[in-house]
Amino acid sequence: MKASIPTATVARLPVYLRCLLSLPQDRSTCSSEELAQIAGVQSAQVRKDLSLVGLRGIRGVGYDIDALRRQITSLLGLDHEYRVVIIGAGNLGRALAAFEGFREWGFTVVALIDTDPSKVGTTVARLPIAALGDLEAIVQEHDASIGIIATPPGAAQDVADRLSAAGVRSILNFAPTVLKVSGVEVRRVDLSSELQILAHHLQG
């Protein structure tokens, strides 16, 4: 029984990975101090995180960059391909469908879904927009494991329920809605809230 990795640590792994990939090809090792510097955290944090996920360095030398890259990739499951469906073909949904940053890490957007009949059948980034009624069929056909909700707030819970029932196991929710689901991991990105938090500091 392996102890699970703290969520704060998991959330930093993508940052470390990107930093490691940005290091010059000819470098072979990297100290926790240097990685911390470019990742914007403390070196003790880096050592603790890497230690928690079972990654070891060499005392007096540092960490093997290539081993770190490969092992973090594997820990995050980025050596698999994941199929993603996006629900909501508004400005945000379309931008996400065309976003290159997903493909780069092995996430393939297999469908963009919307209720608007005038949108269905048109294409965004070479992807045809499908009807909401086909959600379940599409998830099953492509064996999609991730759903991205970019609908208006009122539609989000229903879409989440349907994604969950169809077998999607992770949801990235851009709707400003608190989703009630079970057995599905949800991450929330609330763009308006982010600005509101910044606003608090501007005046406080």
Place this chain on the structure above:
Amino acid sequence: MKASIPTATVARLPVYLRCLLSLPQDRSTCSSEELAQIAGVQSAQVRKDLSLVGLRGIRGVGYDIDALRRQITSLLGLDHEYRVVIIGAGNLGRALAAFEGFREWGFTVVALIDTDPSKVGTTVARLPIAALGDLEAIVQEHDASIGIIATPPGAAQDVADRLSAAGVRSILNFAPTVLKVSGVEVRRVDLSSELQILAHHLQG
């Protein structure tokens, strides 16, 4: 000297506010238990948060919904208007420029800025795209206090430096770049990282 509000509490205020606004008009009070339920947190959390920001309820009754709405709005500074500049007119930058969710809370996008000469002068959501060279002039002209970075990663630090020097005090960063700035509050939204974190759970 007022003690400052814990960051975790500040981050929940926008959620509470949205929940309160979704309550029927004819309701006048709301218990911490009910608010917790719709916000997806524990009732003790709600009471603690509200207490930390100085909001009181009535024992045996609950909290006054209208007072809560007004006071949270004020705490977050949402009774002001904020001018926002967006840098990067790619898919994401354009989607953000057209995003209605910002306007709704008093955030006005005053400029969309890009380096690409073929984009400059065209319009997105009735907003003309400006040249990067004009960033400082635009920030000053509109007295913008928030910058949204939606550039490729390599450009983000330079843009952040220029925003900061031009007087912007808060940055929302969508580039997968760790920004080094001082005296500016930065919030990071890393879309690829979100999927990577979800991927970790899919396989773990």
Place this chain on the structure above:
DNA sequence: TAGATTGTTAATCGATTAACAATC
């Protein structure tokens, strides 16, 4: 060896939750 750097422990800090007296 001397210098560098890890890996881990313990201390600290901050956030969440449970519990319940206070009181409407």
Place this chain on the structure above:
DNA sequence: TAGATTGTTAATCGATTAACAATC
């Protein structure tokens, strides 16, 4: 009054940081 619900304290939990012996 009796029932409901707050406001706060204390307990718990999780995350960060400091410090340093181990060791390359």
